[in-house]
Amino acid sequence: MRIINALLAVAMMLATLASCGSGKKPETPRILILYYSQTATTRTVAEAFAAKLQADIEAVVPEVPYDGSYQETIQRGREELQESKFPALKPLAADLAAYDVIFLGYPIWFGTYANPIATLIEENDFSGKKIVPFCSFGSGGLESSAKNLADRLPESEILPGYGVRAARIDAAPAEVERFLKAGGFLSGETDPLPEFPASHPVSEEEAAIFDAAVGDYPMINASAATVSSRPVPEGMEYRFTAIDRPRESSAQQAQREITVYVLASEGEVPVFTRVVRP
Ligand SMILES: Cc1cc2nc3c(=O)[nH]c(=O)nc-3n(C[C@H](O)[C@H](O)[C@H](O)COP(=O)(O)O)c2cc1C
Structure with missing residues:
Protein backbone atom coordinates (compact mmCIF):
# COMPACT_ATOMS: atom_id res chain seq x y z
CA MET A 1 0.00 0.00 0.00
CA ARG A 2 2.83 2.34 0.98
CA ILE A 3 4.53 1.67 -2.35
CA ILE A 4 1.31 2.48 -4.24
CA ASN A 5 0.91 5.73 -2.27
CA ALA A 6 4.52 6.68 -2.96
CA LEU A 7 4.08 5.92 -6.67
CA LEU A 8 0.86 7.98 -6.71
CA ALA A 9 2.63 10.92 -5.02
CA VAL A 10 5.46 10.78 -7.58
CA ALA A 11 2.95 10.61 -10.45
CA MET A 12 1.08 13.65 -9.10
CA MET A 13 4.33 15.57 -8.67
CA LEU A 14 5.33 14.80 -12.26
CA ALA A 15 1.90 15.88 -13.53
CA THR A 16 2.15 19.17 -11.60
CA LEU A 17 5.67 19.80 -12.89
CA ALA A 18 4.58 19.08 -16.46
CA SER A 19 1.73 21.59 -16.26
CA CYS A 20 3.87 24.30 -14.60
CA GLY A 21 6.96 23.73 -16.67
CA SER A 22 7.95 25.38 -19.93
CA GLY A 23 6.20 22.57 -21.82
CA LYS A 24 2.72 23.96 -21.08
CA LYS A 25 1.34 26.43 -23.59
CA PRO A 26 -0.05 29.60 -22.01
CA GLU A 27 -3.83 29.69 -22.36
CA THR A 28 -5.02 31.87 -25.20
CA PRO A 29 -7.31 34.57 -23.82
CA ARG A 30 -10.87 34.56 -25.16
CA ILE A 31 -11.29 37.89 -26.91
CA LEU A 32 -14.42 39.76 -27.94
CA ILE A 33 -14.43 42.89 -30.07
CA LEU A 34 -17.42 44.92 -28.89
CA TYR A 35 -18.02 48.31 -30.44
CA TYR A 36 -20.45 51.08 -31.19
CA SER A 37 -20.10 53.05 -34.41
CA GLN A 38 -22.50 55.62 -35.77
CA THR A 39 -20.92 56.39 -39.13
CA ALA A 40 -18.74 53.26 -39.62
CA THR A 41 -15.32 54.74 -38.82
CA THR A 42 -14.92 52.87 -35.54
CA ARG A 43 -16.39 49.83 -37.27
CA THR A 44 -13.42 49.83 -39.66
CA VAL A 45 -11.05 49.69 -36.71
CA ALA A 46 -13.15 47.01 -34.98
CA GLU A 47 -13.09 44.86 -38.11
CA ALA A 48 -9.31 45.24 -38.38
CA PHE A 49 -8.94 44.00 -34.77
CA ALA A 50 -11.33 41.10 -35.38
CA ALA A 51 -9.58 40.06 -38.59
CA LYS A 52 -6.08 40.19 -37.13
CA LEU A 53 -7.08 38.43 -33.91
CA GLN A 54 -9.62 36.12 -35.52
CA ALA A 55 -11.84 37.14 -32.64
CA ASP A 56 -15.60 37.32 -32.19
CA ILE A 57 -17.06 40.71 -32.97
CA GLU A 58 -20.36 42.37 -32.09
CA ALA A 59 -21.80 45.82 -32.64
CA VAL A 60 -23.68 47.63 -29.88
CA VAL A 61 -27.03 48.73 -31.33
CA PRO A 62 -29.25 51.42 -29.78
CA GLU A 63 -32.99 50.68 -29.82
CA VAL A 64 -33.50 54.07 -31.46
CA PRO A 65 -30.56 54.56 -33.79
CA TYR A 66 -28.73 57.85 -34.16
CA ASP A 67 -29.44 58.10 -37.84
CA GLY A 68 -29.86 61.83 -38.14
CA SER A 69 -27.40 64.40 -39.39
CA TYR A 70 -24.25 65.34 -37.47
CA GLN A 71 -26.07 68.35 -35.96
CA GLU A 72 -29.04 66.20 -34.91
CA THR A 73 -26.72 63.70 -33.27
CA ILE A 74 -24.91 66.49 -31.46
CA GLN A 75 -28.23 67.83 -30.20
CA ARG A 76 -29.64 64.47 -29.10
CA GLY A 77 -26.32 63.41 -27.58
CA ARG A 78 -25.98 66.66 -25.65
CA GLU A 79 -29.51 66.41 -24.24
CA GLU A 80 -28.88 62.82 -23.14
CA LEU A 81 -25.68 63.88 -21.42
CA GLN A 82 -27.29 66.83 -19.67
CA GLU A 83 -30.09 64.61 -18.38
CA SER A 84 -27.81 61.57 -17.81
CA LYS A 85 -30.39 59.55 -19.77
CA PHE A 86 -28.51 57.26 -22.09
CA PRO A 87 -30.04 55.28 -24.97
CA ALA A 88 -31.63 51.87 -24.49
CA LEU A 89 -29.72 49.14 -26.35
CA LYS A 90 -30.75 45.98 -28.11
CA PRO A 91 -29.68 42.93 -26.06
CA LEU A 92 -26.18 41.62 -26.76
CA ALA A 93 -25.90 38.29 -28.53
CA ALA A 94 -22.53 37.57 -26.90
CA ASP A 95 -22.28 36.24 -23.36
CA LEU A 96 -19.64 38.50 -21.80
CA ALA A 97 -18.91 35.87 -19.16
CA ALA A 98 -17.35 33.76 -21.92
CA TYR A 99 -14.55 36.28 -22.57
CA ASP A 100 -11.38 37.31 -20.74
CA VAL A 101 -10.47 40.35 -22.82
CA ILE A 102 -12.88 42.80 -24.37
CA PHE A 103 -11.72 45.25 -27.00
CA LEU A 104 -14.23 48.05 -26.42
CA GLY A 105 -14.62 50.45 -29.33
CA TYR A 106 -16.47 53.74 -29.74
CA PRO A 107 -16.39 57.12 -31.41
CA ILE A 108 -15.44 60.00 -29.15
CA TRP A 109 -18.45 62.16 -28.34
CA PHE A 110 -18.04 65.32 -26.28
CA GLY A 111 -14.54 64.33 -25.21
CA THR A 112 -15.36 60.80 -24.05
CA TYR A 113 -16.93 57.49 -25.16
CA ALA A 114 -20.16 57.83 -27.17
CA ASN A 115 -23.41 57.69 -25.21
CA PRO A 116 -24.39 54.09 -26.11
CA ILE A 117 -21.24 52.91 -24.30
CA ALA A 118 -22.48 54.64 -21.13
CA THR A 119 -25.55 52.35 -21.25
CA LEU A 120 -23.47 49.31 -22.18
CA ILE A 121 -21.13 49.57 -19.19
CA GLU A 122 -24.00 50.41 -16.84
CA GLU A 123 -26.07 47.39 -17.83
CA ASN A 124 -23.45 44.67 -18.28
CA ASP A 125 -20.95 43.03 -16.00
CA PHE A 126 -17.39 43.84 -17.00
CA SER A 127 -15.85 42.99 -13.63
CA GLY A 128 -12.71 40.90 -13.80
CA LYS A 129 -12.29 41.60 -17.52
CA LYS A 130 -9.29 43.13 -19.21
CA ILE A 131 -10.55 45.96 -21.40
CA VAL A 132 -8.68 47.36 -24.37
CA PRO A 133 -10.30 50.66 -25.32
CA PHE A 134 -10.18 51.74 -28.95
CA CYS A 135 -11.77 54.71 -30.61
CA SER A 136 -11.99 57.02 -33.58
CA PHE A 137 -12.28 60.75 -33.23
CA GLY A 138 -12.12 64.08 -34.99
CA SER A 139 -9.13 65.25 -32.98
CA GLY A 140 -8.67 63.13 -29.84
CA GLY A 141 -10.16 61.64 -26.69
CA LEU A 142 -8.53 58.23 -26.17
CA GLU A 143 -6.87 59.28 -22.91
CA SER A 144 -9.93 60.98 -21.39
CA SER A 145 -12.31 58.19 -22.40
CA ALA A 146 -9.97 55.50 -21.04
CA LYS A 147 -9.75 57.40 -17.77
CA ASN A 148 -13.54 57.66 -17.60
CA LEU A 149 -13.82 53.91 -18.27
CA ALA A 150 -11.36 53.23 -15.45
CA ASP A 151 -13.46 55.42 -13.11
CA ARG A 152 -16.71 53.70 -14.10
CA LEU A 153 -15.33 50.16 -14.15
CA PRO A 154 -13.12 49.86 -11.04
CA GLU A 155 -13.39 46.06 -11.13
CA SER A 156 -11.96 45.84 -14.65
CA GLU A 157 -8.39 46.25 -15.80
CA ILE A 158 -8.15 48.97 -18.45
CA LEU A 159 -5.19 48.21 -20.70
CA PRO A 160 -3.43 50.68 -23.04
CA GLY A 161 -5.72 51.64 -25.92
CA TYR A 162 -5.63 52.64 -29.55
CA GLY A 163 -7.18 55.73 -31.12
CA VAL A 164 -7.21 57.12 -34.64
CA ARG A 165 -8.46 60.30 -36.24
CA ALA A 166 -11.30 59.67 -38.68
CA ALA A 167 -9.25 61.63 -41.21
CA ARG A 168 -6.43 59.05 -40.90
CA ILE A 169 -8.57 55.91 -40.95
CA ASP A 170 -6.50 54.50 -43.83
CA ALA A 171 -3.54 54.30 -41.44
CA ALA A 172 -5.51 52.12 -39.00
CA PRO A 173 -4.79 48.59 -40.32
CA ALA A 174 -0.99 49.00 -40.07
CA GLU A 175 -1.21 50.79 -36.73
CA VAL A 176 -3.60 48.16 -35.36
CA GLU A 177 -1.15 45.41 -36.27
CA ARG A 178 1.72 47.22 -34.57
CA PHE A 179 -0.46 47.93 -31.53
CA LEU A 180 -1.44 44.26 -31.22
CA LYS A 181 2.16 43.07 -31.49
CA ALA A 182 3.35 45.63 -28.94
CA GLY A 183 0.59 44.49 -26.55
CA GLY A 184 1.48 40.82 -26.97
CA PHE A 185 -1.86 39.96 -28.62
CA LEU A 186 -0.18 39.03 -31.92
CA SER A 187 3.09 37.22 -32.32
CA GLY A 188 5.86 38.90 -34.26
CA GLU A 189 8.58 41.38 -33.59
CA THR A 190 7.92 45.07 -33.36
CA ASP A 191 10.71 47.52 -32.62
CA PRO A 192 9.80 49.54 -29.53
CA LEU A 193 9.64 53.25 -30.32
CA PRO A 194 12.28 55.40 -28.65
CA GLU A 195 11.10 57.62 -25.78
CA PHE A 196 10.54 61.29 -26.58
CA PRO A 197 13.56 63.27 -25.38
CA ALA A 198 13.12 66.42 -23.24
CA SER A 199 11.11 69.21 -24.90
C1 LIG B 1 -22.23 63.81 -31.12
C2 LIG B 1 -20.79 63.85 -31.58
C3 LIG B 1 -19.81 64.36 -30.73
C4 LIG B 1 -18.47 64.35 -31.13
N1 LIG B 1 -17.53 64.82 -30.23
C5 LIG B 1 -16.21 64.75 -30.57
C6 LIG B 1 -15.22 65.19 -29.64
O1 LIG B 1 -15.50 65.65 -28.54
N2 LIG B 1 -13.91 65.09 -30.02
C7 LIG B 1 -13.55 64.59 -31.22
O2 LIG B 1 -12.36 64.53 -31.49
N3 LIG B 1 -14.47 64.14 -32.13
C8 LIG B 1 -15.79 64.21 -31.82
N4 LIG B 1 -16.73 63.76 -32.72
C9 LIG B 1 -16.30 63.16 -34.00
C10 LIG B 1 -16.34 61.64 -33.95
O3 LIG B 1 -15.64 61.14 -32.84
C11 LIG B 1 -15.71 61.04 -35.22
O4 LIG B 1 -16.36 61.52 -36.35
C12 LIG B 1 -15.72 59.52 -35.19
O5 LIG B 1 -14.71 59.02 -36.05
C13 LIG B 1 -17.06 58.92 -35.61
O6 LIG B 1 -16.97 57.52 -35.49
P1 LIG B 1 -18.07 56.52 -36.07
O7 LIG B 1 -18.03 56.70 -37.57
O8 LIG B 1 -17.61 55.18 -35.65
O9 LIG B 1 -19.39 56.91 -35.51
C14 LIG B 1 -18.08 63.81 -32.38
C15 LIG B 1 -19.08 63.34 -33.25
C16 LIG B 1 -20.42 63.35 -32.86
C17 LIG B 1 -21.47 62.81 -33.79
Whole structure:
Protein backbone atom coordinates (compact mmCIF):
# COMPACT_ATOMS: atom_id res chain seq x y z
CA MET A 1 0.00 0.00 0.00
CA ARG A 2 2.83 2.34 0.98
CA ILE A 3 4.53 1.67 -2.35
CA ILE A 4 1.31 2.48 -4.24
CA ASN A 5 0.91 5.73 -2.27
CA ALA A 6 4.52 6.68 -2.96
CA LEU A 7 4.08 5.92 -6.67
CA LEU A 8 0.86 7.98 -6.71
CA ALA A 9 2.63 10.92 -5.02
CA VAL A 10 5.46 10.78 -7.58
CA ALA A 11 2.95 10.61 -10.45
CA MET A 12 1.08 13.65 -9.10
CA MET A 13 4.33 15.57 -8.67
CA LEU A 14 5.33 14.80 -12.26
CA ALA A 15 1.90 15.88 -13.53
CA THR A 16 2.15 19.17 -11.60
CA LEU A 17 5.67 19.80 -12.89
CA ALA A 18 4.58 19.08 -16.46
CA SER A 19 1.73 21.59 -16.26
CA CYS A 20 3.87 24.30 -14.60
CA GLY A 21 6.96 23.73 -16.67
CA SER A 22 7.95 25.38 -19.93
CA GLY A 23 6.20 22.57 -21.82
CA LYS A 24 2.72 23.96 -21.08
CA LYS A 25 1.34 26.43 -23.59
CA PRO A 26 -0.05 29.60 -22.01
CA GLU A 27 -3.83 29.69 -22.36
CA THR A 28 -5.02 31.87 -25.20
CA PRO A 29 -7.31 34.57 -23.82
CA ARG A 30 -10.87 34.56 -25.16
CA ILE A 31 -11.29 37.89 -26.91
CA LEU A 32 -14.42 39.76 -27.94
CA ILE A 33 -14.43 42.89 -30.07
CA LEU A 34 -17.42 44.92 -28.89
CA TYR A 35 -18.02 48.31 -30.44
CA TYR A 36 -20.45 51.08 -31.19
CA SER A 37 -20.10 53.05 -34.41
CA GLN A 38 -22.50 55.62 -35.77
CA THR A 39 -20.92 56.39 -39.13
CA ALA A 40 -18.74 53.26 -39.62
CA THR A 41 -15.32 54.74 -38.82
CA THR A 42 -14.92 52.87 -35.54
CA ARG A 43 -16.39 49.83 -37.27
CA THR A 44 -13.42 49.83 -39.66
CA VAL A 45 -11.05 49.69 -36.71
CA ALA A 46 -13.15 47.01 -34.98
CA GLU A 47 -13.09 44.86 -38.11
CA ALA A 48 -9.31 45.24 -38.38
CA PHE A 49 -8.94 44.00 -34.77
CA ALA A 50 -11.33 41.10 -35.38
CA ALA A 51 -9.58 40.06 -38.59
CA LYS A 52 -6.08 40.19 -37.13
CA LEU A 53 -7.08 38.43 -33.91
CA GLN A 54 -9.62 36.12 -35.52
CA ALA A 55 -11.84 37.14 -32.64
CA ASP A 56 -15.60 37.32 -32.19
CA ILE A 57 -17.06 40.71 -32.97
CA GLU A 58 -20.36 42.37 -32.09
CA ALA A 59 -21.80 45.82 -32.64
CA VAL A 60 -23.68 47.63 -29.88
CA VAL A 61 -27.03 48.73 -31.33
CA PRO A 62 -29.25 51.42 -29.78
CA GLU A 63 -32.99 50.68 -29.82
CA VAL A 64 -33.50 54.07 -31.46
CA PRO A 65 -30.56 54.56 -33.79
CA TYR A 66 -28.73 57.85 -34.16
CA ASP A 67 -29.44 58.10 -37.84
CA GLY A 68 -29.86 61.83 -38.14
CA SER A 69 -27.40 64.40 -39.39
CA TYR A 70 -24.25 65.34 -37.47
CA GLN A 71 -26.07 68.35 -35.96
CA GLU A 72 -29.04 66.20 -34.91
CA THR A 73 -26.72 63.70 -33.27
CA ILE A 74 -24.91 66.49 -31.46
CA GLN A 75 -28.23 67.83 -30.20
CA ARG A 76 -29.64 64.47 -29.10
CA GLY A 77 -26.32 63.41 -27.58
CA ARG A 78 -25.98 66.66 -25.65
CA GLU A 79 -29.51 66.41 -24.24
CA GLU A 80 -28.88 62.82 -23.14
CA LEU A 81 -25.68 63.88 -21.42
CA GLN A 82 -27.29 66.83 -19.67
CA GLU A 83 -30.09 64.61 -18.38
CA SER A 84 -27.81 61.57 -17.81
CA LYS A 85 -30.39 59.55 -19.77
CA PHE A 86 -28.51 57.26 -22.09
CA PRO A 87 -30.04 55.28 -24.97
CA ALA A 88 -31.63 51.87 -24.49
CA LEU A 89 -29.72 49.14 -26.35
CA LYS A 90 -30.75 45.98 -28.11
CA PRO A 91 -29.68 42.93 -26.06
CA LEU A 92 -26.18 41.62 -26.76
CA ALA A 93 -25.90 38.29 -28.53
CA ALA A 94 -22.53 37.57 -26.90
CA ASP A 95 -22.28 36.24 -23.36
CA LEU A 96 -19.64 38.50 -21.80
CA ALA A 97 -18.91 35.87 -19.16
CA ALA A 98 -17.35 33.76 -21.92
CA TYR A 99 -14.55 36.28 -22.57
CA ASP A 100 -11.38 37.31 -20.74
CA VAL A 101 -10.47 40.35 -22.82
CA ILE A 102 -12.88 42.80 -24.37
CA PHE A 103 -11.72 45.25 -27.00
CA LEU A 104 -14.23 48.05 -26.42
CA GLY A 105 -14.62 50.45 -29.33
CA TYR A 106 -16.47 53.74 -29.74
CA PRO A 107 -16.39 57.12 -31.41
CA ILE A 108 -15.44 60.00 -29.15
CA TRP A 109 -18.45 62.16 -28.34
CA PHE A 110 -18.04 65.32 -26.28
CA GLY A 111 -14.54 64.33 -25.21
CA THR A 112 -15.36 60.80 -24.05
CA TYR A 113 -16.93 57.49 -25.16
CA ALA A 114 -20.16 57.83 -27.17
CA ASN A 115 -23.41 57.69 -25.21
CA PRO A 116 -24.39 54.09 -26.11
CA ILE A 117 -21.24 52.91 -24.30
CA ALA A 118 -22.48 54.64 -21.13
CA THR A 119 -25.55 52.35 -21.25
CA LEU A 120 -23.47 49.31 -22.18
CA ILE A 121 -21.13 49.57 -19.19
CA GLU A 122 -24.00 50.41 -16.84
CA GLU A 123 -26.07 47.39 -17.83
CA ASN A 124 -23.45 44.67 -18.28
CA ASP A 125 -20.95 43.03 -16.00
CA PHE A 126 -17.39 43.84 -17.00
CA SER A 127 -15.85 42.99 -13.63
CA GLY A 128 -12.71 40.90 -13.80
CA LYS A 129 -12.29 41.60 -17.52
CA LYS A 130 -9.29 43.13 -19.21
CA ILE A 131 -10.55 45.96 -21.40
CA VAL A 132 -8.68 47.36 -24.37
CA PRO A 133 -10.30 50.66 -25.32
CA PHE A 134 -10.18 51.74 -28.95
CA CYS A 135 -11.77 54.71 -30.61
CA SER A 136 -11.99 57.02 -33.58
CA PHE A 137 -12.28 60.75 -33.23
CA GLY A 138 -12.12 64.08 -34.99
CA SER A 139 -9.13 65.25 -32.98
CA GLY A 140 -8.67 63.13 -29.84
CA GLY A 141 -10.16 61.64 -26.69
CA LEU A 142 -8.53 58.23 -26.17
CA GLU A 143 -6.87 59.28 -22.91
CA SER A 144 -9.93 60.98 -21.39
CA SER A 145 -12.31 58.19 -22.40
CA ALA A 146 -9.97 55.50 -21.04
CA LYS A 147 -9.75 57.40 -17.77
CA ASN A 148 -13.54 57.66 -17.60
CA LEU A 149 -13.82 53.91 -18.27
CA ALA A 150 -11.36 53.23 -15.45
CA ASP A 151 -13.46 55.42 -13.11
CA ARG A 152 -16.71 53.70 -14.10
CA LEU A 153 -15.33 50.16 -14.15
CA PRO A 154 -13.12 49.86 -11.04
CA GLU A 155 -13.39 46.06 -11.13
CA SER A 156 -11.96 45.84 -14.65
CA GLU A 157 -8.39 46.25 -15.80
CA ILE A 158 -8.15 48.97 -18.45
CA LEU A 159 -5.19 48.21 -20.70
CA PRO A 160 -3.43 50.68 -23.04
CA GLY A 161 -5.72 51.64 -25.92
CA TYR A 162 -5.63 52.64 -29.55
CA GLY A 163 -7.18 55.73 -31.12
CA VAL A 164 -7.21 57.12 -34.64
CA ARG A 165 -8.46 60.30 -36.24
CA ALA A 166 -11.30 59.67 -38.68
CA ALA A 167 -9.25 61.63 -41.21
CA ARG A 168 -6.43 59.05 -40.90
CA ILE A 169 -8.57 55.91 -40.95
CA ASP A 170 -6.50 54.50 -43.83
CA ALA A 171 -3.54 54.30 -41.44
CA ALA A 172 -5.51 52.12 -39.00
CA PRO A 173 -4.79 48.59 -40.32
CA ALA A 174 -0.99 49.00 -40.07
CA GLU A 175 -1.21 50.79 -36.73
CA VAL A 176 -3.60 48.16 -35.36
CA GLU A 177 -1.15 45.41 -36.27
CA ARG A 178 1.72 47.22 -34.57
CA PHE A 179 -0.46 47.93 -31.53
CA LEU A 180 -1.44 44.26 -31.22
CA LYS A 181 2.16 43.07 -31.49
CA ALA A 182 3.35 45.63 -28.94
CA GLY A 183 0.59 44.49 -26.55
CA GLY A 184 1.48 40.82 -26.97
CA PHE A 185 -1.86 39.96 -28.62
CA LEU A 186 -0.18 39.03 -31.92
CA SER A 187 3.09 37.22 -32.32
CA GLY A 188 5.86 38.90 -34.26
CA GLU A 189 8.58 41.38 -33.59
CA THR A 190 7.92 45.07 -33.36
CA ASP A 191 10.71 47.52 -32.62
CA PRO A 192 9.80 49.54 -29.53
CA LEU A 193 9.64 53.25 -30.32
CA PRO A 194 12.28 55.40 -28.65
CA GLU A 195 11.10 57.62 -25.78
CA PHE A 196 10.54 61.29 -26.58
CA PRO A 197 13.56 63.27 -25.38
CA ALA A 198 13.12 66.42 -23.24
CA SER A 199 11.11 69.21 -24.90
CA HIS A 200 12.56 72.51 -26.03
CA PRO A 201 10.99 75.79 -27.22
CA VAL A 202 9.88 75.47 -30.86
CA SER A 203 12.09 76.77 -33.64
CA GLU A 204 10.55 78.59 -36.61
CA GLU A 205 10.83 75.43 -38.67
CA GLU A 206 9.08 73.34 -36.00
CA ALA A 207 6.35 75.98 -35.58
CA ALA A 208 5.76 75.76 -39.34
CA ILE A 209 5.37 71.95 -39.08
CA PHE A 210 2.79 72.45 -36.33
CA ASP A 211 0.90 75.09 -38.30
CA ALA A 212 0.88 72.91 -41.43
CA ALA A 213 -0.51 69.98 -39.42
CA VAL A 214 -3.31 71.76 -37.55
CA GLY A 215 -3.76 74.87 -39.71
CA ASP A 216 -7.13 74.15 -41.26
CA TYR A 217 -8.65 72.10 -38.44
CA PRO A 218 -11.57 74.12 -37.07
CA MET A 219 -11.47 72.83 -33.47
CA ILE A 220 -7.90 73.92 -32.84
CA ASN A 221 -6.85 77.56 -32.56
CA ALA A 222 -3.39 77.08 -31.16
CA SER A 223 0.24 78.17 -31.37
CA ALA A 224 3.03 75.72 -30.63
CA ALA A 225 5.15 76.46 -27.55
CA THR A 226 7.47 73.50 -26.96
CA VAL A 227 8.30 70.32 -28.85
CA SER A 228 10.08 67.00 -28.67
CA SER A 229 10.52 64.56 -31.55
CA ARG A 230 11.46 60.97 -32.26
CA PRO A 231 11.89 58.76 -35.32
CA VAL A 232 9.01 56.37 -36.10
CA PRO A 233 8.63 53.92 -39.00
CA GLU A 234 6.64 56.48 -41.06
CA GLY A 235 9.04 59.41 -40.51
CA MET A 236 9.30 61.80 -37.54
CA GLU A 237 6.77 62.11 -34.78
CA TYR A 238 6.52 65.44 -32.94
CA ARG A 239 4.94 66.00 -29.57
CA PHE A 240 4.01 69.67 -29.29
CA THR A 241 2.61 71.54 -26.35
CA ALA A 242 0.52 74.42 -27.58
CA ILE A 243 -1.70 77.13 -26.21
CA ASP A 244 -5.25 76.70 -27.49
CA ARG A 245 -7.31 79.88 -27.47
CA PRO A 246 -11.12 79.87 -27.29
CA ARG A 247 -12.99 80.73 -30.46
CA GLU A 248 -16.14 82.80 -30.31
CA SER A 249 -18.14 79.83 -31.62
CA SER A 250 -16.81 77.29 -29.09
CA ALA A 251 -17.93 76.44 -25.58
CA GLN A 252 -14.31 76.69 -24.39
CA GLN A 253 -14.02 79.57 -21.92
CA ALA A 254 -10.30 80.13 -21.38
CA GLN A 255 -7.08 79.40 -23.17
CA ARG A 256 -5.52 76.09 -22.19
CA GLU A 257 -2.45 74.02 -22.86
CA ILE A 258 -2.96 71.06 -25.15
CA THR A 259 -0.59 68.36 -26.40
CA VAL A 260 -0.64 67.69 -30.12
CA TYR A 261 1.06 64.72 -31.80
CA VAL A 262 2.15 65.33 -35.39
CA LEU A 263 3.49 62.89 -37.97
CA ALA A 264 5.80 64.19 -40.69
CA SER A 265 6.51 61.71 -43.47
CA GLU A 266 8.97 62.33 -46.29
CA GLY A 267 7.38 64.33 -49.11
CA GLU A 268 3.98 64.67 -47.38
CA VAL A 269 2.21 67.49 -45.57
CA PRO A 270 2.53 66.89 -41.80
CA VAL A 271 -0.67 65.64 -40.14
CA PHE A 272 -1.71 65.66 -36.52
CA THR A 273 -2.52 62.23 -35.18
CA ARG A 274 -4.17 63.19 -31.90
CA VAL A 275 -4.76 65.99 -29.45
CA VAL A 276 -4.66 65.44 -25.71
CA ARG A 277 -6.71 68.01 -23.83
CA PRO A 278 -6.47 68.56 -20.08
C1 LIG B 1 -22.23 63.81 -31.12
C2 LIG B 1 -20.79 63.85 -31.58
C3 LIG B 1 -19.81 64.36 -30.73
C4 LIG B 1 -18.47 64.35 -31.13
N1 LIG B 1 -17.53 64.82 -30.23
C5 LIG B 1 -16.21 64.75 -30.57
C6 LIG B 1 -15.22 65.19 -29.64
O1 LIG B 1 -15.50 65.65 -28.54
N2 LIG B 1 -13.91 65.09 -30.02
C7 LIG B 1 -13.55 64.59 -31.22
O2 LIG B 1 -12.36 64.53 -31.49
N3 LIG B 1 -14.47 64.14 -32.13
C8 LIG B 1 -15.79 64.21 -31.82
N4 LIG B 1 -16.73 63.76 -32.72
C9 LIG B 1 -16.30 63.16 -34.00
C10 LIG B 1 -16.34 61.64 -33.95
O3 LIG B 1 -15.64 61.14 -32.84
C11 LIG B 1 -15.71 61.04 -35.22
O4 LIG B 1 -16.36 61.52 -36.35
C12 LIG B 1 -15.72 59.52 -35.19
O5 LIG B 1 -14.71 59.02 -36.05
C13 LIG B 1 -17.06 58.92 -35.61
O6 LIG B 1 -16.97 57.52 -35.49
P1 LIG B 1 -18.07 56.52 -36.07
O7 LIG B 1 -18.03 56.70 -37.57
O8 LIG B 1 -17.61 55.18 -35.65
O9 LIG B 1 -19.39 56.91 -35.51
C14 LIG B 1 -18.08 63.81 -32.38
C15 LIG B 1 -19.08 63.34 -33.25
C16 LIG B 1 -20.42 63.35 -32.86
C17 LIG B 1 -21.47 62.81 -33.79
